[in-house]
Structure formats: C-alpha cells, structure tokens
Amino acid sequence: MEAKDQKVLDEILESHGYDQTAVIAIMQDIQKVYRYLPEEMLCYIAGKLHLSEAKVYGVATFYENFSLEPKGKYLIKICDGTACHVRKSSEILDEIRGQLGVTAEKPTTDDMMFTVETVSCLGACGLAPVCTVNDVVHPAMTPEKARDLILELKGEAKAGEEAADEN
Amino acid sequence: MEKYMIIDGERVGFTDEKNILAVIRKAGIILPTFCYYSDLSIYGACRMCVVEDKWGGIIASCSTPPKHGMEIRTNTPSLYYHRKRILELLLAAHCRDCTTCEKNGKCKLQELANRFQIPSVRFENTKPIKPIDTSSKAIVRNPNKCILCGDCVRVCSEIQHVGAIDFAHRGSDMEISTAFGRDIADTNCVNCGQCAAVCPTGAITIKNDTHDVWEAIHNPQKRVVVQIAPAVRVAIGEAYGYAPGENTIGKLVASLRMLGVDAIFDTSIGADLTIMEEAEELLDSLAEKDRKYPLFTSCCPGWIRFVETQYPHLLKYVSTSKSPMQMFGAVIKEYYRKMDRREGRETVSVAIMPCTAKKYEASREEFKRDGMPYIDYVLTSEEVITMLKEIGIRFDRLEPEAYDMPFSIYSGAGVIFGATGGVTEAAVRRVVADKSPKALKEIEFIGARGMEGVKTCEVSVGDRQVRIAVVSGLGNADRLLQKIESGEEHFDFVEVMACPGGCVAGAGQPFARSTEKRMRAEGLYKNDKALQIKRSEENPLVESLYQDLLKNREHELLHVDYCKK
Numbered sequence: 001m002e003a004k005d006q007k008v009l010d011e012i013l014e015s016h017g018y019d020q021t022a023v024i025a026i027m028q029d030i031q032k033v034y035r036y037l038p039e040e041m042l043c044y045i046a047g048k049l050h051l052s053e054a055k056v057y058g059v060a061t062f063y064e065n066f067s068l069e070p071k072g073k074y075l076i077k078i079c080d081g082t083a084c085h086v087r088k089s090s091e092i093l094d095e096i097r098g099q100l101g102v103t104a105e106k107p108t109t110d111d112m113m114f115t116v117e118t119v120s121c122l123g124a125c126g127l128a129p130v131c132t133v134n135d136v137v138h139p140a141m142t143p144e145k146a147r148d149l150i151l152e153l154k155g156e157a158k159a160g161e162e163a164a165d166e167n
Numbered sequence: 168m169e170k171y172m173i174i175d176g177e178r179v180g181f182t183d184e185k186n187i188l189a190v191i192r193k194a195g196i197i198l199p200t201f202c203y204y205s206d207l208s209i210y211g212a213c214r215m216c217v218v219e220d221k222w223g224g225i226i227a228s229c230s231t232p233p234k235h236g237m238e239i240r241t242n243t244p245s246l247y248y249h250r251k252r253i254l255e256l257l258l259a260a261h262c263r264d265c266t267t268c269e270k271n272g273k274c275k276l277q278e279l280a281n282r283f284q285i286p287s288v289r290f291e292n293t294k295p296i297k298p299i300d301t302s303s304k305a306i307v308r309n310p311n312k313c314i315l316c317g318d319c320v321r322v323c324s325e326i327q328h329v330g331a332i333d334f335a336h337r338g339s340d341m342e343i344s345t346a347f348g349r350d351i352a353d354t355n356c357v358n359c360g361q362c363a364a365v366c367p368t369g370a371i372t373i374k375n376d377t378h379d380v381w382e383a384i385h386n387p388q389k390r391v392v393v394q395i396a397p398a399v400r401v402a403i404g405e406a407y408g409y410a411p412g413e414n415t416i417g418k419l420v421a422s423l424r425m426l427g428v429d430a431i432f433d434t435s436i437g438a439d440l441t442i443m444e445e446a447e448e449l450l451d452s453l454a455e456k457d458r459k460y461p462l463f464t465s466c467c468p469g470w471i472r473f474v475e476t477q478y479p480h481l482l483k484y485v486s487t488s489k490s491p492m493q494m495f496g497a498v499i500k501e502y503y504r505k506m507d508r509r510e511g512r513e514t515v516s517v518a519i520m521p522c523t524a525k526k527y528e529a530s531r532e533e534f535k536r537d538g539m540p541y542i543d544y545v546l547t548s549e550e551v552i553t554m555l556k557e558i559g560i561r562f563d564r565l566e567p568e569a570y571d572m573p574f575s576i577y578s579g580a581g582v583i584f585g586a587t588g589g590v591t592e593a594a595v596r597r598v599v600a601d602k603s604p605k606a607l608k609e610i611e612f613i614g615a616r617g618m619e620g621v622k623t624c625e626v627s628v629g630d631r632q633v634r635i636a637v638v639s640g641l642g643n644a645d646r647l648l649q650k651i652e653s654g655e656e657h658f659d660f661v662e663v664m665a666c667p668g669g670c671v672a673g674a675g676q677p678f679a680r681s682t683e684k685r686m687r688a689e690g691l692y693k694n695d696k697a698l699q700i701k702r703s704e705e706n707p708l709v710e711s712l713y714q715d716l717l718k719n720r721e722h723e724l725l726h727v728d729y730c731k732k
Contacts (some may be wrong), residue, residue, distance in 0.1 A: 042347075043346070052324060052333065054335075054344065057335055061336075062337050
C-alpha cells in the first residue's frame with residue numbers, strides 16, 4: 001500500500017477514534033474514496049482495529065453495498081424493484097449490458113470505465129423504470145433512451161481521456 | 168427459597184444455571200444440540216433445542232435464562248414437527264456420503280438423524296459443490312459438510328483469539344470462510360485443531376496421515392520408529408472403555424508392535440532433554456538485568472505460530488529449545504543413521520501425538536536436515552485408534568508390554584509435560600537447589616497444577632524469587648501478553664500451551680469435556696508418582712546421550728532459531 005493511501009486510511013480511522021464498532025462506517029468512508037474496498041486496506045484496518053481479517057471480510061461481504069472489486073468510473077445502477085420490473089426494466093438492463101459488453105458475473109468493462117449493477121429499489125417508483133449514473137437519476141427509461149445515454153457517456157469518457165492526455 | 172421451573176409438569180430446582188437447556192439436562196432430558204458448547208458464547212443458531220412455553224411459544228432453550236415458576240414442555244407435537252423439519256432441511260443441504268466420511272460414526276448430524284429417524288429427505292441439494300481446502304498440514308476443511316453452527320468460529324476467536332475463520336456472505340450464500348477465501352494455510356491459523364474438535368460434522372477434520380504410515384509399515388525397506396507423547400497414554404484407552412486418565416501405555420506399546428512398527432519409544436525422553444536445555448536458558452535469562460520479558464516455553468507449536476503471527480517482536484524471548492518431539496526426533500534419526508547405511512534401510516520417524524499442530528511442526532523447514540524431516544509423520548491419538556481398529560486389534564485384551572531399548576528410560580518430569588503446568592513443574596524440579604523428597608513434594612503445591620487457564624506461582628532460585636505464569640488456551644495467553652506488554656505484570660518464566668488444559672486436551676485426542684481433561688491430567692501425575700526417576704537430570708539416558716550422541720552437537724540437534732527467516 002502506498003504512503004498516501006495509508007494516510008487516507010489513518011485519517012478515516014482517526015475520525016472514528018479507532019473504534020471497532022465503527023467498522024461499517026469506516027468501510028463506507030473507504031469506499032467513498034476508492035469506490036471499492038481493496039483487500040490490503042481491509043487487512044490494514046483489521047490490524048488497527050484489533051479485529052481478525054476474517055471478521056472484517058465477513059462484514060464486508062455481508063452487505064450488498066460493499067464491493068471488494070474495483071468499480072468503473074461510471075457506476076450505472078438499474079432499478080429492478082417491483083414498479084420498475086413491471087415496466088420492463090429488464091429490457092433496459094439487457095440493452096445497457098449489451099452496449100457495454102458486460103454481464104452479471106462480469107459487471108465492469110475492461111477499460112474500468114463502466115460498472116453495471118441492479119438494485120432492488122431506488123425508491124423512485126413514480127419515475128419507473130429508473131436508472132442512476134453515479135447517483136444522477138434518469139427517469140422513465142426506455143431501451144432507446146438507454147442506448148443514447150450509453151453513447152453520451154462513452155463520448156464524455158473519451159473527451160475526458162483526451163483532455164487528460166493533453167495535460 | 169429454592170427456585171424451580173416446571174419441566175413437562177415436573178418441578179425441577181435450579182440455582183445458577185445460565186440457560187434452561189442446562190436445567191432440562193438436570194431433569195434427565197438431553198435435548199439435541201449442534202451449536203451449543205458450555206465453554207463458548209451462546210449462538211442459538213441450530214434451533215434443535217427448542218422448547219414450548221405455556222402459551223405455545225417456541226423458544227430456544229440454550230439462549231433463554233431460567234425464571235422461577237417458568238413452565239415449559241420439551242415434548243409436544245409442534246416441537247416434534249420442528250425438530251424433524253430442521254434436521255431434514257439440514258440434511259437436504261448436506262453431503263450424505265456417510266460411509267466414506269472421515270467423521271463416520273462420530274458425526275453429530277448422523278447421530279441425530281439416527282435418533283430422529285429421518286426416513287428420507289424430500290428436498291434436492293441445490294448448493295453448488297465447493298472445493299475442499301487441503302492446504303493445511305493439520306486440518307481439512309470441507310465446506311460441503313458445514314451446517315453453519317459457528318462452533319469453529321467461536322472457538323477460534325473466543326477461546327484462541329486467532330480468528331482465522333468467520334462467517335462470510337449472507338443468507339443462502341453464507342459460509343464459514345477465511346479472510347478473502349484464502350487457503351487456511353495462508354492465514355494466521357495456528358493449527359491447534361480446536362475447530363475440528365468442536366465441529367459436529369465432517370466440515371473440519373484432522374488431516375489423516377494413516378495411509379502413508381501404513382505404506383511405511385508395509386515396506387520392509389523402511390524401519391518405522393515410533394515415539395509416543397505423554398498425553399496419549401491417558402486418553403487413548405477411552406476408545407476401549409477405559410476411564411479417562413487411566414494409563415494404558417503398555418497396551419498401546421503391545422498394539423503398535425502388532426501393527427508392525429519396528430521400535431517404540433517415549434517422547435518423555437525428549438521432554439527430559441528439553442528440560443535440560445530450557446532450564447539452562449532460564450538460569451541465563453534470570454542472570455540478565457532489567458529483562459522486561461520472561462522466557463517463554465517453546466514446546467507447543469500452536470503457541471509458536473501464535474507468536475509468529477500476532478506477536479512477532481516477542482519471538483526472541485521464546486526459548487530456542489526444540490520441542491520434546493523434535494529433540495527426540497533428531498536423536499532417533501542420528502541414532503539410526505549408521506545402522507541404516509549398513510543395512511540399506513531407511514528410518515521413518517513417526518510421532519504419536521495428542522496434537523494437530525505437531526503435524527505442522529513436523530513439516531517446518533527448521534526441522535529438516537538436508538531436506539529430510541526429522542519427523543516423517545505425526546499421527547494423532549485418534550488416528551492410531553483408527554489404525555488399530557482397521558486391523559481389529561483388541562486393545563483391551565492385550566497384555567501390557569514395555570518400550571524398546573535403548574530409549575526406554577524416562578523421568579516423571581518428562582511425563583507431566585502433557586498437563587498444563589507440567590513443563591513448569593519439571594523445570595522447577597531442575598532449577599531448585601534442594602533435591603530432597605520433601606522439596607519435591609513442596610513443588611507439587613507451588614500452584615502449577617490444575618486446569619485453570621492462568622496460574623501464577625513463585626519459587627526461590629538461588630537468592631531470588633522467580634515469578635512464573637502457566638497459561639493454557641491462546642486467548643488467555645493473549646490477555647497475559649497484553650498485561651506484560653503494558654508493564655502491569657512481570658514474569659520471569661511463562662509456560663504456554665495452546666489448548667485449554669494442555670496437551671491432554673489436544674485436538675488429536677478423543678473428544679473430551681472439562682471433567683475428562685482433568686482426569687487425564689491427574690492420570691499423568693499418578694504416572695509420575697509411580698516412576699523412580701523424578702527429575703530430568705537424574706535420567707541416566709540423558710546423561711549418556713550428552714556424553715555420546717549429542718556431544719558437541721547440542722546446539723545443532725536440540726535448538727532451533729524461529730527468528731531466522
């Protein structure tokens with residue numbers, strides 16, 4: 001682990017007073033920064049909190065919200081709650097997965113740009129079917145709108161990369 | 168006023184029972200359980216111990232404290248239904264190849280299925296087959312046989328403070344896992360095997376090396392030399408109806424001869440050598456000024472691994488003396504080396520141990536010479552019982568026999584190594600100046616004996632008082648180390664055994680609860696009483712070994728440097 005990452009972790013641990021019972025909150029803070037929970041970081045906090053690595057792994061795998069796999073720059077969540085499901089959210093999911101070439105088993109694109117997940121309910125049933133991209137809500141989706149959205153995001157990603165190259 | 172409960176219409180008094188399960192047991196009813204062990208915290212997962220309250224509510228008796236006047240029933244139609252369904256569902260998600268299971272005949276699930284007469288299982292096992300983890304030298308994990316009772320998790324974290332395994336994932340995906348699903352050998356597992364000892368099914372079993380030993384026995388080119396650890400003699404008879412603590416070493420020697428091994432010796436001789444070396448180290452460490460840390464014992468491989476993984480900075484305070492098994496292993500291989508060359512044979516050194524961690528110790532690089540291990544195989548008491556059963560030896564009908572020459576003389580000090588406090592007592596016998604019978608008797612009462620997890624005692628050596636702690640159970644050791652680190656406690660000598668109760672309670676022994684463990688320890692002290700030689704230094708064999716085989720090679724053959732990596 002790099003020194004700067006260790007500093008980030010120490011700050012997070014410090015802000016929770018190295019409290020064992022705050023392990024979930026600590027993991028949430030780590031995931032906020034890195035978008036997932038790297039193995040070495042979990043081992044590091046386990047040591048600092050005097051918890052076994054197996055225990056920390058147990059907590060991390062218990063909650064759907066925690067990810068042990070790195071996620072793409074754009075995290076797309078497609079709601080598959082009851083309201084969205086009856087309004088054919090699965091077609092939208094198929095369309096987006098097809099466009100990006102990802103599956104349920106391999107949810108992230110090789111270039112680490114996109115991750116596609118389903119969620120049980122986003123709580124926006126009135127706008128069904130719904131998806132979010134990095135927490136921005138896209139209401140009343142259709143397969144066509146989904147295709148356009150992906151194209152738009154791909155363009156944005158490319159522009160971002162070029163801008164980074166120029167710098 | 169005496170407090171009572173009403174169980175199935177009968178009054179049953181209770182005092183300080185923690186749960187109604189214990190009160191029910193007092194009433195003579197043994198409710199079925201998978202996840203209940205009185206030494207561990209209450210988990211309440213298996214729901215087999217359910218009872219009905221007077222309003223028809225179903226409660227788990229293991230996690231309900233008794234109340235005065237409480238009325239419960241243990242045998243009602245709905246309880247009958249629930250227990251059967253729970254068992255059927257457990258069986259549905261379980262591998263049912265009982266005949267080829269390592270735990271066949273000793274499995275709690277099998278026992279309860281038998282007791283409850285489950286005629287068939289209506290549901291298909293839809294769980295994907297998971298790989299078996301055979302990475303460890305000591306244990307085998309087969310997740311397909313796990314019923315998620317959590318006993319292993321709790322013994323590992325609560326009793327041993329290791330926490331190599333825990334629950335992972337959720338719901339139907341839940342499993343017992345190491346951190347990040349690593350192989351158990353790549354974790355901080357200390358190989359103590361206590362998880363396997365409490366596992367009700369075949370999900371965690373002790374690695375079986377009997378096949379390899381049979382091959383060696385059947386090969387005329389191989390000379391199979393066996394050493395037997397002290398703790399084995401007071402437990403192995405339990406498989407044949409002997410009381411725990413009864414010394415059946417003579418019968419064990421006789422049966423091993425029938426098995427076809429070539430020579431049989433006693434690890435207690437190794438223990439005598441250990442005391443000679445360790446007592447020397449103790450005297451040296453006492454001479455050091457301002458030493459913050461004590462000299463820690465090094466006999467227990469589970470403890471060594473615990474220090475390596477959790478307190479690596481304390482490794483340099485652990486005695487460099489090899490364990491009795493390894494000291495004697497080195498002696499055996501050296502002794503037969505020339506003879507092997509002459510006869511064109513190969514000596515295979517087998518150690519019969521109460522311990523699973525010894526299997527791991529035997530495989531360590533530190534205990535090899537030119538790539539060849541000093542100990543080729545470690546068999547647990549249980550594995551030896553299996554081998555004897557395989558060829559149908561009637562252990563109980565055999566006449567006791569004596570050990571082979573030349574390593575047949577050992578001291579009582581070596582024998583008591585098998586009980587917690589035994590190493591300490593043996594070392595004290597060596598270092599105190601007064602060698603009178605009265606002084607020996609006094610040493611019995613310094614406080615090293617007994618099954619408590621932490622004992623402290625003081626003895627005077629020369630002109631100073633030596634503070635000693637005797638610890639068994641790694642959780643107890645962990646707590647003590649924290650006190651030593653903080654400066655709250657100071658000791659000169661600390662004996663640690665990983666298994667609560669010491670080697671008599673090792674995971675390789677027949678299953679035992681606290682009463683049996685205590686009886687086994689008492690059996691060792693009784694054995695000590697009956698031996699003429701009480702102190703390691705009085706063993707003439709030790710003297711002759713130092714004069715001859717070990718001469719100028721003490722360091723090479725009897726010491727180990729765990730710090731060197």
